[in-house]
Amino acid sequence: MELIIQPGERQIATLVADAITALLDRKPDAVLGLATGSSPLAVYDELVRRYEAGQVSFARARAFMLDEYVGLAADHPQRYRNVIKTELTGRVDIPAEAVQGPDGLGEDVPAACAAYEQAIAAAGGVDLQILGIGTDGHIAFNEPGSSLASRTRIKTLTRQTRVDNARFFDGDLDQVPTHCLTQGLGTIMSAKHLVLVATGGHKAEAIQHLVEGSVSAMWPATIMQHHPHATVLVDGAAASRLELADYYRETYETKPAWQGL
Numbered sequence: 001m002e003l004i005i006q007p008g009e010r011q012i013a014t015l016v017a018d019a020i021t022a023l024l025d026r027k028p029d030a031v032l033g034l035a036t037g038s039s040p041l042a043v044y045d046e047l048v049r050r051y052e053a054g055q056v057s058f059a060r061a062r063a064f065m066l067d068e069y070v071g072l073a074a075d076h077p078q079r080y081r082n083v084i085k086t087e088l089t090g091r092v093d094i095p096a097e098a099v100q101g102p103d104g105l106g107e108d109v110p111a112a113c114a115a116y117e118q119a120i121a122a123a124g125g126v127d128l129q130i131l132g133i134g135t136d137g138h139i140a141f142n143e144p145g146s147s148l149a150s151r152t153r154i155k156t157l158t159r160q161t162r163v164d165n166a167r168f169f170d171g172d173l174d175q176v177p178t179h180c181l182t183q184g185l186g187t188i189m190s191a192k193h194l195v196l197v198a199t200g201g202h203k204a205e206a207i208q209h210l211v212e213g214s215v216s217a218m219w220p221a222t223i224m225q226h227h228p229h230a231t232v233l234v235d236g237a238a239a240s241r242l243e244l245a246d247y248y249r250e251t252y253e254t255k256p257a258w259q260g261l
């Protein structure tokens, strides 16, 4: 796992956008894995800026979302399919039909989850997966206790996650759905490159477990320690509990330029 400490989200966004731009240059029909939430917003803004400047095209790209709330109406602004359209896919040239997410409104939930796994596999798998991390250590919505080998399925959100996400629902916990469909940890681990972004002191404990803790279903993101190509980009506050922070800084400063992310 590579740990990169940067001054802030702007610098992080530049590095992640560089990696995505380079991927689309060498593979224009690349499959991107998209997260919602606050963490990737600066990355998405930077990608939109580059698209508008003619520096990158998503015309042949495909995209799969990590997760979706169960039961939010099709036109609800917080439905993740609508969120991702507002934040990224509606602002660049990716065709609408090339963007897929788990169907949180389907009546047959197991069938919807199986269909989503098949769609990802049929696309050849995810080339680069963008991830955020919950304060309780979840990635996608794999809450503590999730099977480390799980595939797309329904999950119950923890109270902590619902409290954290109430800010998107006028601060009203009762409006935050209790269930979601989420790619499993096994699904995420099948992506070729994992890129996790986290900023702020409220993420420091989760980052400490992710990078330096034991692999455990109690901190689901720790499964990433088993991935051959995982990159974690954090600011100083999110890195504040890392024992080897100086080593990570030194390693990145002396990294050969040709390596990229």
Ligand code: F6R
Binding pocket: 034, 035, 036, 037, 038, 039, 040, 066, 067, 131, 132, 133, 134, 135, 138, 139, 140, 141
């Ligand atoms: C959302 C997702 C979640 C978020 C996580 C962090 O699609 O997969 O795992 O990445 O809850 O959320 P933020 O970035 O809002 O702190």
